[in-house]
Amino acid sequence: MAVMNYLTQCTFDFGALAQLPKVLKGLGVARPFVVTDPGLKANGLLDRLLAALGAPPAGVFADTPANPTEAAAAQAASGYRAAGADSIVAFGGGSSMDLAKAMGLMVSHDGPFARLGASQRGSRHIGAIPPLVAVPTTSGTGSEVSPGAVVILEDGRKETFVSPRLVPLAAICDPELTLGLPPLLTAATGMDAMTHCIEAVLSPVVHPPAEAIGLDGAERAVLWLERAVKDGRDRDARWHMMMASFQGALAFAKGLGAVHGLSHALGRIKELKLHHGTLNAVILPHSLAMVGDAAPEKFVRLRRALGLAPGADLAQAIADLNARLGLPASLSAMGVGDAHWPGAREYAVSDLATLTNAVPFDVEKYDELFKRAL
């Protein structure tokens, strides 16, 4: 059982879920409140979590929407308060973990929730939240180790909340929990991890340890993602994809880029209900094509990590990988149309991830990226 301490204490391996009571005890808490989603309640995974907990939790919120919203977090927060809970167990994919972080902020911070957002320079107002243990059930978001949460606010903006206080105190990464993930969700979440690794490597922020982790995560994802998609019961592939996801989030300590800027902007369009990882996968090749020759040394290292020949077309290689994984080839194929862009472009430009893109990105650049990806 690997116990790794960087930003978070992480217990990582098949069977790690059984460590949950010990981890909670180590944090000195006794009344955890579980945040999860309807899918995990339906497919029996929530029951496995509850069984691992031993004693019943203080309460459960199982209504996390596909893209977490301020309203849902507020609802969970009432549940938390009513239950007299003293800690949080976030169980699920990025949505459940981010919703748990948002709920944690709400139960420990007064005033309007939106003021804590990164676009309002809200990080300085963020203090401690209740002890949070994250138990991911997908391999992609890396929210179990990241200092961020992305939430759709009441005013419609998709806002990022960032603070070291939002890094879960502990993560339990048990690849067993991902064995039943369907192929398309495996592919989409896996490409989310891949995008984290690649955008983090390309970010101009100087952070060689994070960059090394990103390169390793990208190498791991390209070696194992297709196997995990082809055979969901392939335990080695599931282990490595959960690790790639973990590494992606450690890597993006140095920032993300325009793929995430555009993905967040489109992800907030309610009627489309677009999956974050799928959006990233579809946009990534086009963003890479636009970086072009601006980051030659990093492209050399990325090609090496991805097992490509020197000088190979990185953008095309990712597009080919998407095709082999059965992911859509364009935003149009996901239901996005030209009409969606005017209302989204400003959100992309003002997204936190835009600040650390490989090359400076303004509205015109985003217009081009959207057009290419459409």
Next chain:
Amino acid sequence: MAVMNYLTQCTFDFGALAQLPKVLKGLGVARPFVVTDPGLKANGLLDRLLAALGAPPAGVFADTPANPTEAAAAQAASGYRAAGADSIVAFGGGSSMDLAKAMGLMVSHDGPFARLGASQRGSRHIGAIPPLVAVPTTSGTGSEVSPGAVVILEDGRKETFVSPRLVPLAAICDPELTLGLPPLLTAATGMDAMTHCIEAVLSPVVHPPAEAIGLDGAERAVLWLERAVKDGRDRDARWHMMMASFQGALAFAKGLGAVHGLSHALGRIKELKLHHGTLNAVILPHSLAMVGDAAPEKFVRLRRALGLAPGADLAQAIADLNARLGLPASLSAMGVGDAHWPGAREYAVSDLATLTNAVPFDVEKYDELFKRAL
């Protein structure tokens, strides 16, 4: 200015030394006690530290020996107490930083110092030490970010002290401070960093993020160490070697190996006064030869990181690098003889690093390693 948070908050770049007052203020301390060595007092670097501090420190201990001892740490501890200090600034190479950690333990822990040692399972007795800021002046040890300190005890043992409490709260890595390091010391400390990276990668402990950082650090060291040795004023080379050192220590979160076991055992022989980094450099090729085919996948990745052809002889490549760097080719050349071994071998076997060697190492294996390296 890169601010990187993994185990330690690290401010890293030319000119970072100027951030020292801000970092101390951020930690809420006002009376730092400086721990350094006679060389840095003589060559003027200590004056630069004091100038950067602005206000005079509570006190200075500048008598750190080449290999830190319990006696010297006790002397520094009296100075610390007499000065009414509230924090520690460790300024120097591994010796000053490790002595500062030992002093920190002494001023905050009652009872015999030796009981806190790793061989006595003393980590569980280690609580908080005064806030410690590390400012390295060599590129090798990585003690500025490591949870360990190595100290020669009164009874003659070279003991390792390990605890997350010994990770400095902040590190200030300013390559400017290494511009004047003489070629041989640059080479020896640089190979210490290289050994950390390689032994950490080879350790069987599962920790992919640390392994990725180790591979990146090894690649960096092989690219830049010769340049730093050839021209000490090469600022790029100095930057990268300080980074390789930092990465080596992040990497050895997953453990070290027999090179360090043997190096610690020989480093405690008082009359020889052997340099830790030089010992590591000399022993490393022989240890790699003994690992042989036991870790084929890791050897593939190490060869790639070091820019070697597939199937190249890794041990020979390190021996060749040592030669180009002007380092000794054998322990004999350093003054070690057969007669030193009987008194040292038990220390090697019982060294903490032995537990995580690439292949299990017993007394016979150490006999062979010593014989090869002699």
